[in-house]
Amino acid sequence: MARIAGVNIPTNKRVLISLRYIYGIGPNNAKVICEQLAIPADRRVNQLTDEEILRLRELIDRDYRVEGDLRREVAMNIKRLMDMACYRGLRHRKGLPVRGQRTHTNARTRKGKAVAIAGKKKVTK
Numbered sequence: 001m002a003r004i005a006g007v008n009i010p011t012n013k014r015v016l017i018s019l020r021y022i023y024g025i026g027p028n029n030a031k032v033i034c035e036q037l038a039i040p041a042d043r044r045v046n047q048l049t050d051e052e053i054l055r056l057r058e059l060i061d062r063d064y065r066v067e068g069d070l071r072r073e074v075a076m077n078i079k080r081l082m083d084m085a086c087y088r089g090l091r092h093r094k095g096l097p098v099r100g101q102r103t104h105t106n107a108r109t110r111k112g113k114a115v116a117i118a119g120k121k122k123v124t125k
Contacts, residue, residue: 002045004057005066011046015056018045024066033059 001008002018009018019030034041037055039048048056060066065073081089091098097107108114 002048002053002056004053005060007067009045011044013045014041015039015043015045015048016041022060022066024064024070025060029064 001011003009004019005022007022009021011018015034016027016030019025019033020027025033031041033056037052037059039052039056078089078092082093083089088098095110095112096103097110101107103111
């Protein structure tokens, strides 16, 4: 099992797909990395040589911000918005959608499970 950027990437999948398991590398970055290292698109991770895995690891460490560093940067950006108390920061703080989505009927993912409002009880005589 190849370990790149602290992530065990699956060995039986194609390199293009396996690289996506690393936080910060999506389809486009995976394609660019394979082109830079001249790795064929249909090659699987278990078919890579030790030298190719080493070159892959070095390229990602040198040129890409991935995993812990990227997660830390994103968290710091959100914290900065919350500290400034700007609109986006307040939405993050309240746990509401940040990018202008409607909240009247949807947004259950951000708002959490719907809580029923306790109604008035009928008094019977």
